[in-house]
Amino acid sequence: MIPLSLAQIAAVTGGAVCGDPTLVVTGPAYLDSRSPHSEGLFVAIAGERVDGHSFAGHAHAVLGSRPTCRPTVVVPDPVVALGRLARHVVAAVAPTVLAVTGSHGKTTTKDYLAALLPGAVATKGNQNNELGVPLTALQLKAENDFLVLEMGARGVGHLSYLCDIARPRVGAVLGVGSAHVGEFGSLELTAAAKGELPAALPGDGVAVLNADDPRVAAMPTPARVLTFGERGDVTWRDVCLDRLARPSFSLGYAGRWETVRLRQSGAHQVINACAAAAVALAVGEQLPAIAQRLSTVESPSSMRMAVSQRDDGLIVIDDTYNANPESMHAALKALVSIGSGRAGRTVAVLGEMRELGTASAPAHAEVGTFARVLGVDIVLAVGAAAHPAGGVGVSDIHSALTWLADHLRPHDTVLVKASRAAGLDVVARALNRSGAWAH
Structure with a gap:
């Protein structure tokens, strides 16, 4: 500070x-x-x-x-005071503030963007709320030119509050999905809440909007709009996945194309990288440098599509940081992609997706159906809330560990995914201890 x-x-x-x-x-x-x-x-x-x-x-x-x-x-209120202090520091240092929000992909996109702007102060993990945003801003020193903030919202008005603490010049909205719909009440209210970011931008700022999401593309803003996506100003082509589902693709903008080879697994990482590239372009970074830096990023946020292989050949995909229906779909696709070239089975260990409200049971059931359509060999649903996903249902983490010890085989590919509060990171860590299981 x-x-x-x-x-x-x-x-x-x-x-x-x-x-x-x-x-x-x-x-x-x-x-x-x-x-x-x-x-x-x-x-x-x-x-x-x-x-x-x-x-x-x-x-x-x-x-x-x-x-x-x-x-x-x-x-009177330390949380309010923290925000006031952060606002003062941001005003004193006067960095270019870049903000990222959306129902999914925020943390990975923020990690990519921070890597594209060496020396930037950036949110660590997903510290994106009324505590995390000011704490991040208070890390600023006089020499910092960029402040990269992940901004989350649990209701209407939250993003407006965060934008008042650190006024963004560039703001990216990644998508409007069903994450936290139980708190927002509807997708329409989710869109209204996420729309507070582009609405808060100055007239000489840039709103980076997902061209492939109609709710995002329609968000009003006084700023100039730069889109990303398959139909966006910043786009991609020729996506190819390697044996660990790490994408290579051509990143395009203004008629120029550059090759990117990401080090993170999952085809869904392409749009996250594209969104980060669009924000970087908005502040004057050049496409060749952006492509080169994206190809070197090792994500600092753990438990997000972290792929490891045990000595016996079993592959573990730890994606236990968070979960919603959209990210479940993406992770399941990566599981099938990685498992398709291997001798073993694909196993999805799925826990509860939190904050879905009355949509919880049908959402879990739909994820289970999606897994079966993709051809996932085994779904292990952990906890009563996840049981609508079907497959094998167990009551708790201990039961899941017991089932996995009895049934996993060498060369299987295992995805472990749930909302963070479900605690399935315990399962992922146990699986990653080589030799921990009898086969």
């Missing part, structure tokens, strides 16, 4: 200093007291089960709602 004294932080956030007002914060803001940052600012939040104020003992300085044992800026 740029250097700020507690007195300055209090002035920006409307707080009062309890302690030395001249104490200067130069490190990042953070929430986890177990990993304090030297010279940083611990943001103490009183949650339902844990009160951060009780864990401030190792902090250099604190932003909280009451005094602590360390120098503290006391504010």
Whole structure:
């Protein structure tokens, strides 16, 4: 973070200093007291089960709602104050802010975009909410030219709030899908929420919109529009998948084509890379450099189509970071593509897709049907909510591990996928321990 004294932080956030007002914060803001940052600012939040104020003992300085044992800026609401502080820092550094939103593909696209802009401050993982966005912005230093933000929304108004903290000059909307439809209530409300990003752009900004999604393509914006997709200004052709379903393709813009060879598995990565390329083009990057950098990206976000092979030949696809019907389809296609050239069977270990509301049961059933149409050999549905997917149903993770130990064979290809809260990353890690299973 740029250097700020507690007195300055209090002035920006409307707080009062309890302690030395001249104490200067130069490190990042953070929430986890177990990993304090030297010279940083611990943001103490009183949650339902844990009160951060009780864990401030190792902090250099604190932003909280009451005094602590360390120098503290006391504010009525630390979350609101965090946003105000981030807005101040963004205004002071004045980077070009680039934002990515959509129902799926946000994190991978953000990772690609960060790789296309060396030196950019970017969201880590999917820290894309009212805490993650300001925490990312507060990592800015005076020398940073770009701030790359993944922005998520759980309802109408959320993206407007995030855009007020860090006003984007370029904003990309990847798609409107069924992820979180249980929270939004309908696809129409989802589209309205995602549309807050292009609506917030300045007239001299650029809205990067998915030409293949009618709801996205129709989003109003005062900014110039640059589209991506099969029918977009930035597009692709000649997609070819290798034995691990990693795509090679030609990336095209304004009549020029450049070859890209991605290191991530799944044909769906092509549109994510294309979206990132469009944002980079919008800020003046050149197509040859974009293609070259995309071909070198190793995604830093774990549990996203992470493919590994055990000593016995079994391949594990760990995609347990998150799940919705659209990403399930993409992952299942990658499973079949990888498994098609191998001697073993394709096995889909599928857990619950969260936040689908009343659409949950039919959505899981449809995913199961899609798996069978693709020719997936075995579907293992973990947890009652996932059982409508059909196949073999087990009650919990322990039962899934037992079933897999009894039934997996060398050279099988296994996809493990669910929403993060389902905890199937435990299954993926167990599978990746070579020799862990009897065959």
